[in-house]
Amino acid sequence: MTNGNGISFSGLASGLDTQAIVAQLVSLERIPIGLLEARKEEEQSRLDVLGNFKSLVEALQSSADTLSSSSSFFDYSVGLSEEGFAAISATSSAPAGSHTIDVDSLASIDRWAFDGVADPTTALASGAGEEIKFTVGSAAYTVGVDPAASSLNDIAALINGEAGEAVTASVVNTGTESSPSYQLVLASIESGADSRIGSIVNTVSGLTIDPTGPDGAGNSQSANNITVGANAVAIIDGLRVERTNNDFSDVIEGVSIDLLSTTDAAAGGEVSFTIEADREALRANIDEFVDAYNGVVDFINRQSTYTPSDDEDGNGTVAELFGDNILRRVKSEISSSIFNVDIGVVQADTEGFSTLSLIGISQSNDGTLTIDDTVFDEKLSENIDAIADLFVDSDGFDNGGVPDGDPGQFIDTTADSGLAATLMRSIDRMLKDIPTATGSVPGIFESSEDAIRGRISDFDDRIEAMERRLEGFEESLILRFARLEELMGGLNAQGAALSSVLAGLSPQ
Numbered sequence: 001m002t003n004g005n006g007i008s009f010s011g012l013a014s015g016l017d018t019q020a021i022v023a024q025l026v027s028l029e030r031i032p033i034g035l036l037e038a039r040k041e042e043e044q045s046r047l048d049v050l051g052n053f054k055s056l057v058e059a060l061q062s063s064a065d066t067l068s069s070s071s072s073f074f075d076y077s078v079g080l081s082e083e084g085f086a087a088i089s090a091t092s093s094a095p096a097g098s099h100t101i102d103v104d105s106l107a108s109i110d111r112w113a114f115d116g117v118a119d120p121t122t123a124l125a126s127g128a129g130e131e132i133k134f135t136v137g138s139a140a141y142t143v144g145v146d147p148a149a150s151s152l153n154d155i156a157a158l159i160n161g162e163a164g165e166a167v168t169a170s171v172v173n174t175g176t177e178s179s180p181s182y183q184l185v186l187a188s189i190e191s192g193a194d195s196r197i198g199s200i201v202n203t204v205s206g207l208t209i210d211p212t213g214p215d216g217a218g219n220s221q222s223a224n225n226i227t228v229g230a231n232a233v234a235i236i237d238g239l240r241v242e243r244t245n246n247d248f249s250d251v252i253e254g255v256s257i258d259l260l261s262t263t264d265a266a267a268g269g270e271v272s273f274t275i276e277a278d279r280e281a282l283r284a285n286i287d288e289f290v291d292a293y294n295g296v297v298d299f300i301n302r303q304s305t306y307t308p309s310d311d312e313d314g315n316g317t318v319a320e321l322f323g324d325n326i327l328r329r330v331k332s333e334i335s336s337s338i339f340n341v342d343i344g345v346v347q348a349d350t351e352g353f354s355t356l357s358l359i360g361i362s363q364s365n366d367g368t369l370t371i372d373d374t375v376f377d378e379k380l381s382e383n384i385d386a387i388a389d390l391f392v393d394s395d396g397f398d399n400g401g402v403p404d405g406d407p408g409q410f411i412d413t414t415a416d417s418g419l420a421a422t423l424m425r426s427i428d429r430m431l432k433d434i435p436t437a438t439g440s441v442p443g444i445f446e447s448s449e450d451a452i453r454g455r456i457s458d459f460d461d462r463i464e465a466m467e468r469r470l471e472g473f474e475e476s477l478i479l480r481f482a483r484l485e486e487l488m489g490g491l492n493a494q495g496a497a498l499s500s501v502l503a504g505l506s507p508q
Helices: 018-067 152-163 279-303 325-339 343-348 373-382 384-391 419-431 444-505
Strands: 076-080 086-090 097-105 111-113 131-136 139-144 167-173 182-188 197-202 232-236 239-243 255-259 271-277 361-363 369-371 434-436 439-441
Touching (some): 018 444, 232 255, 279 325, 325 444, 373 384, 384 419, 419 444
Antiparallel strands (some): 076 271, 086 255, 097 271, 131 139, 131 197, 434 439
C-alpha cells in the first residue's frame, strides 16, 4: 500500500491487513460526515418543496389577478344574426347591448396596368430623358428611365426603388405562353380614395397607358385603371361611417370590427349583433381560481400531516415542511382575504352578493372551496355585475397615506376592495419585500428560502472542514502503520539473525 507521501507498506512484516484496518478506521470517522450530508439533503429537499409551494401560491395570485379588475374579469362574446359580413369581437370596455351594421362597400386599393408588351426584358426607352411620373395622395414621384436599362422588369425595379413606400410595381403576364402579354401593374400600398395613383405622365416610348383618372363618383374612366381606390362605407347603428380601410374598430368603444363583405341589400342589408358578458368564460375563470386556491390548501394539508409508524421504533414520518410556520401563515392569509368581509357590508346586502357563500362558493372542513353549481349559475344569471363587484376592486387601492412600516400600509381605506384584489395584495406581502420606515424586509417565502440556504451553506462548510481533517487522519494512520511495519520488519530481521547465531552455537 502506498500513500500520497510515497510511504508503502503491505502488512507482510506484522502479518496484519493494514490496508483494511486503515479503511475501517477512516470509515468510522466518516460517519459524522454522512450524518451531516443526510441533514443537508433534507434541507435541500425542504428548499425544493418550498419552491413548489411558492409556485402554487404564485398560480393562485395569477388567477386572482384575472378576477381583480373589470378589464380582465369580463370576457365579452358577440352574437351575429348573420355570419360572413364582418369579424366582430369585444373587450371588457365594450358596452353591452345590441347594434346593427350594414356594409355598403369595402375599401379597395388603386391599381393601374400599362399596356402589354411581348417581352419583359426588351428595352422600351429610345432616348435619354424618358420618365414616368405619378402622384399617390399628395406625394409626387418621378422615375427616370435609362435607355440601357429600360425593360419592363427594369422599370418595375426602378419604381419600387423610388416609390416603394407608396406603391408596388410588378410585371404580370396576362396573355398565354405562346402569345404573352406582359403588363406593368402599379398598385397603391394603402387602400382608400386618399391613396389613389393619379397625374400619370409616361414618356417611355415603348410603353403606353391611358392616364385618365376616375370621375367624381369614383368610377374608372380608363381601361388601364383596373381598380379604383375607394373607402369602406358602413352604416353602424344608423350612422354612416367611412374609413380608408376595412377596420372600423374605433367606432364603438371596445368593439373590434373588420369588414369582410358587403351586406345583401335585397335581403334587407342590415345585420344585427349583440355584445354581452361571456358567462362561460367567466365561469371558467372562477373554476380556475377555485382550483388554484384548493391547490394551495391541499398542499398545506399534506405538509401538515404526521403518519405514525408501524415499526417497533415508533418513529413516524412527517412531510418536509411539517411544523413550519409558513404553512399556517399562508393558510391564514389567503383564507382571511376572501372570507373576512366587513359585517357592515353584509348587513347592507339585500340581494345576497356580499360573500362567497351567498353566491354558492363555500369552504369545506379541510379549508378547500366547493362551488354549488345551481346557486352560482342562478346568481350569475341574476346579476353578473354584482358578482364582479364582489371580486373586483373598482375604486383602486388607497391606504390613506400611512407611512411605510405602519401596519395600516396594506389596508385599503376605499369603499370597495374586492376579494380577488385583496387576496392579490395579501400574496404580494408574502412574495415581495415589505417596505419599512428604514428600508425593507423580505417576504416570508424569501426569508424561509434564505434560512434554508444558510443552513445548507453551513453544512457544506462543516463537511468540507471534516473532509480535510479526515484526509489528515488517514495520512496519519498510514504513516503510523508504515512505521510499525518498519519496526516489525527490523525486529523480525534481528530475530532471524539471533536464531542463526544460536543455531551455530549448538553442539554438533
